[in-house]
Amino acid sequence: xxxxxxxxxxxxxxxxxxxxxxxxxxxxxxxxxxxxxxxxxxxxxxxxxxxxxxxxxxxxxxxxxxxxxxxxxxxxxxxxxxxxxxxxxxxxxxxxxxxxxxxxxxxxxxxxxxxxxxxxxxxxxxxxxxxxxxxxxxxxxxxxxxxxxxxxxxxxxxxxxxxxxxxxxxxxxxxxxxxxxxxxxxxxxxxxxxxxxxxxxxxxxxxxxxxxxxxxxxxxxxxxxxxxxxxxxxxxxxxxxxxxxxxxxxxxxxxxxxxxxxxxxxxxxxxxxxxxxxxxxxxxxxxxxxxxxxxxxxxxxxxxxxxxxxxxxxxxxxxxxxxxxxxxxxxxxxxxxxxxxxxxxxxxxxxxxxxxxxxxxxxxxxxxxxxxxxxxxxxxxxxxxxxxxxxxxxxxxxxxxxxxxxxxxxxxxxxxxxxxxxxxxx
Amino acid sequence: xxxxxxxxxxxxxxxxxxxxxxxxxxxxxxxxxxxxxxxxxxxxxxxxxxxxxxxxxxxxxxxxxxxxxxxxxxxxxxxxxxxxxxxxxxxxxxxxxxxxxxxxxxxxxxxxxxxxxxxxxxxxxxxxxxxxxxxxxxxxxxxxxxxxxxxxxxxxxxxxxxxxxxxxxxxxxxxxxxxxxxxxxxxxxxxxxxxxxxxxxxxxxxxxxxxxxxxxxxxxxxxxxxxxxxxxxxxxxxxxxxxxxxxxxxxxxxxxxxxxxxxxxxxxxxxxxxxxxxxxxxxxxxxxxxxxxxxxxxxxxxxxxxxxxxxxxxxxxxxxxxxxxxxxxxxxxxxxxxxxxxxxxxxxxxxxxxxxxxxxxxxxxxxxxxxxxxxxxxxxxxxxxxxxxxxxxxxxxxxxxxxxxxxxxxxxxxxxxxxxxxxxxx
Numbered sequence: 001x002x003x004x005x006x007x008x009x010x011x012x013x014x015x016x017x018x019x020x021x022x023x024x025x026x027x028x029x030x031x032x033x034x035x036x037x038x039x040x041x042x043x044x045x046x047x048x049x050x051x052x053x054x055x056x057x058x059x060x061x062x063x064x065x066x067x068x069x070x071x072x073x074x075x076x077x078x079x080x081x082x083x084x085x086x087x088x089x090x091x092x093x094x095x096x097x098x099x100x101x102x103x104x105x106x107x108x109x110x111x112x113x114x115x116x117x118x119x120x121x122x123x124x125x126x127x128x129x130x131x132x133x134x135x136x137x138x139x140x141x142x143x144x145x146x147x148x149x150x151x152x153x154x155x156x157x158x159x160x161x162x163x164x165x166x167x168x169x170x171x172x173x174x175x176x177x178x179x180x181x182x183x184x185x186x187x188x189x190x191x192x193x194x195x196x197x198x199x200x201x202x203x204x205x206x207x208x209x210x211x212x213x214x215x216x217x218x219x220x221x222x223x224x225x226x227x228x229x230x231x232x233x234x235x236x237x238x239x240x241x242x243x244x245x246x247x248x249x250x251x252x253x254x255x256x257x258x259x260x261x262x263x264x265x266x267x268x269x270x271x272x273x274x275x276x277x278x279x280x281x282x283x284x285x286x287x288x289x290x291x292x293x294x295x296x297x298x299x300x301x302x303x304x305x306x307x308x309x310x311x312x313x314x315x316x317x318x319x320x321x322x323x324x325x326x327x328x329x330x331x332x333x334x335x336x337x338x339x340x341x342x343x344x345x346x347x348x349x350x351x352x353x354x355x356x357x358x359x360x361x362x363x364x365x366x367x368x369x370x371x372x373x374x375x376x377x378x379x380x381x382x383x384x385x386x387x388x389x390x391x392x393x394x395x396x397x398x399x400x401x402x403x404x405x406x407x408x409x410x411x412x413x414x415x416x417x418x419x420x421x422x423x424x425x426x
Numbered sequence: 427x428x429x430x431x432x433x434x435x436x437x438x439x440x441x442x443x444x445x446x447x448x449x450x451x452x453x454x455x456x457x458x459x460x461x462x463x464x465x466x467x468x469x470x471x472x473x474x475x476x477x478x479x480x481x482x483x484x485x486x487x488x489x490x491x492x493x494x495x496x497x498x499x500x501x502x503x504x505x506x507x508x509x510x511x512x513x514x515x516x517x518x519x520x521x522x523x524x525x526x527x528x529x530x531x532x533x534x535x536x537x538x539x540x541x542x543x544x545x546x547x548x549x550x551x552x553x554x555x556x557x558x559x560x561x562x563x564x565x566x567x568x569x570x571x572x573x574x575x576x577x578x579x580x581x582x583x584x585x586x587x588x589x590x591x592x593x594x595x596x597x598x599x600x601x602x603x604x605x606x607x608x609x610x611x612x613x614x615x616x617x618x619x620x621x622x623x624x625x626x627x628x629x630x631x632x633x634x635x636x637x638x639x640x641x642x643x644x645x646x647x648x649x650x651x652x653x654x655x656x657x658x659x660x661x662x663x664x665x666x667x668x669x670x671x672x673x674x675x676x677x678x679x680x681x682x683x684x685x686x687x688x689x690x691x692x693x694x695x696x697x698x699x700x701x702x703x704x705x706x707x708x709x710x711x712x713x714x715x716x717x718x719x720x721x722x723x724x725x726x727x728x729x730x731x732x733x734x735x736x737x738x739x740x741x742x743x744x745x746x747x748x749x750x751x752x753x754x755x756x757x758x759x760x761x762x763x764x765x766x767x768x769x770x771x772x773x774x775x776x777x778x779x780x781x782x783x784x785x786x787x788x789x790x791x792x793x794x795x796x797x798x799x800x801x802x803x804x805x806x807x808x809x810x811x812x813x814x815x816x817x818x819x820x821x822x823x824x825x826x827x828x829x830x831x832x833x834x835x836x837x838x839x840x841x842x843x844x845x846x847x848x849x850x851x852x
Contacts, residue, residue, distance in 0.1 A: 020604050076603070077603050078606065078607040079607035079608070083608050084610045085611040169833055170833055173833060173834060174737070175730045177502070177503050177506075177734055177836055181442070181504040181505035182445070182505070182509050185510065185511040186730075189729075189730060207833060210831070299727070300731050303615075303724060303725060305597045305600060305601050308601055308603055309597075309600060311600065312737050395832040396832070404817075405817055405820070406821040406822070407592070407596055407599060410600075412639075
């Protein structure tokens with residue numbers, strides 16, 4: 001669908017959703033710069049706090065921002081436009097919200113909606129799109145993939161993943177060197193990384209192990225059922241070989257019955273770990289090791305630092321994120337609608353990646369876990385197939401601008417809000 | 427004292443002690459390269475696992491390692507020679523250990539002992555030196571400063587500190603951007619950093635706050651007594667201004683009575699945080715905030731990753747660490763003994779740093795905390811005086827060699843052990 005009924009040019013809006021990444025702003029930059037170049041698009045707006053900003057009519061004019069600020073998006077982590085975790089349900093259950101979104105779009109002559117996010121966001125974009133079509137409001141909704149978790153369907157990988165992969169693998173190498181140096185007392189280190197249901201992030205650290213001596217020695221993923229007995233045996237075996245053990249654990253490790261090990265820390269840890277709401281996976285594993293193996297264990301929890309580590313982001317990821325944003329606009333202007341831009345790996349060596357399009361609906365209703373062949377037989381490390389998959393994604397270092405303080409320079413929008421035209425909704 | 431009775435040239439040994447840093451290997455490189463250039467020194471040995479390696483006669487020949495490996499020390503974090511936490515007591519209480527050290531030195535014709543570490547290590551080096559003098563064994567003991575904690579006496583700052591400072595400040599900026607983007611749900615983030623008794627590391631993150639809106643909004647140091655009431659008031663005030671709050675906490679925060687807040691989580695947190703051996707400072711603060719302020723709090727605990735983050739280390743720090751190692755050798759060859767190399771800030775703007783020497787005894791018996799004028803009046807952030815102090819130390823980015831995996835390349839010694847000449851001791 002190409003917008004045809006407009007007398008004047010229409011406006012576009014960009015929104016960011018969910019957990020930030022190092023490169024979601026690079027995608028936004030791709031959208032904004034491509035949209036501002038088009039003569040079909042008048043102004044480019046940003047929705048403060050993602051879809052919540054649309055619903056609350058809290059919108060600012062990105063076209064009015066300085067060009068340098070827009071360019072600096074490529075080098076700024078997190079979500080500079082603003083994100084949220086506001087979840088819309090079905091068209092029936094959240095009808096008011098969906099109608100409000102259309103009303104706000106109408107009020108500001110917004111005919112292009114570019115939404116960067118994960119599968120929930122693609123679901124939202126899809127439903128907004130369908131309601132617009134049902135109600136005769138001409139609207140183009142395009143999705144831009146974003147998630148460090150790398151679990152979106154229909155795409156080879158997700159912008160955001162390459163950067164977190166490069167960073168956590170580097171962190172595993174570095175903290176691994178620390179454990180190697182101090183093994184006579186600090187014998188075990190656990191690195192907890194994100195990835196609630198998919199193990200892609202934890203698995204990326206496996207790339208750091210170039211030989212058996214290297215960290216990480218053990219990598220545990222949510223895709224493989226965790227048993228404390230097997231874990232303890234794994235740890236003891238590594239200790240026997242290398243006198244130290246460096247473990248990477250995805251935050252969403254599950255027991256054989258599918259429950260999170262943090263919800264029920266298992267018979268091993270239960271009595272030495274009583275306070276489940278405080279503990280993450282690392283604390284559970286630490287307790288198991290200290291009790292069952294009898295060595296000191298410490299843990300590092302990178303938390304939100306792993307998804308915002310622009311200072312060592314993957315240049316490949318930054319560039320692909322930009323490309324996804326740009327392609328979303330180009331596809332919209334070429335008449336596409338209701339699609340998310342996907343990344344297509346044309347070849348692996350040399351690595352060549354282009355873009356494709358997938359229906360929002362398909363992305364919204366899929367999820368992509370680590371395939372079995374990327375996980376070793378014992379379920380405690382990765383295979384060469386995984387190494388081959390992730391290696392191209394972490395190539396190159398994104399440039400960082402450092403100021404006289406010796407620290408990176410990250411941008412912030414001046415954020416001139418649009419006048420509100422509608423009554424307050426929420 | 428210049429070694430004079432030797433028929434042949436004497437050997438030197440380098441040992442690393444305590445918690446690793448990003449640049450302790452750069453210091454080792456300075457020692458090794460300077461020592462290998464001297465015609466007074468025959469071979470340069472490394473003590474596997476620090477002083478424990480000396481005691482156990484577990485020593486390897488660094489002179490036999492590849493020149494590239496030695497050069498790569500400048501770009502490799504942690505302690506490549508090997509470290510330990512083995513603490514020697516007084517000459518009386520640990521006399522056997524001290525005598526054993528001298529015996530091992532004698533057995534391998536070691537007349538130069540270069541020890542990189544903190545004040546405990548300087549104490550050990552001082553005592554080894556005194557015992558050698560008392561027993562007529564000609565030995566030169568020189569200290570090389572090392573600690574991320576920056577709490578050594580007699581020196582303006584410590585190699586290792588500039589790199590951790592640069593990294594944690596950058597992490598505060600980046601995770602701060604994440605909180606800024608997601609404040610509608612993830613309203614509060616706590617970044618826990620190292621520094622058990624001195625707040626230098628936590629304080630360095632203050633440099634990231636270029637304006638009141640920037641993270642970190644609140645910085646808590648062990649030097650200032652922590653009270654939950656004041657903390658809650660601080661948090662509420664920041665929330666009122668910016669709708670989010672980013673907090674940095676040193677791991678060693680103390681109550682007004684001098685006890686660690688993790689040992690007694692205080693009346694605020696006690697009943698929502700029962701399991702003290704699992705909890706660090708961040709968990710305590712999180713519990714206080716969630717209970718008393720009623721917002722969601724999350725925390726990042728960088729752990730050993732902060733002291734090993736070579737991938738964004740300070741070039742100034744790397745270079746100064748090398749200079750300290752080199753100067754230790756030059757001073758030893760010039761007849762100095764029983765001294766630690768110090769860093770002397772000749773001027774701040776432009777920054778100029780040279781080296782000096784301080785008696786090992788003085789360093790061993792001192793400790794340097796944050797001066798009051800580096801902490802703001804309310805005890806919840808830093809002053810411009812602290813910014814001026816730390817800014818020059820974080821300048822420049824250390825070069826990182828990245829391989830085809832897209833990850834840094836760190837070295838590991840081949841480690842050819844010397845034949846043992848003495849009976850087993852430990």
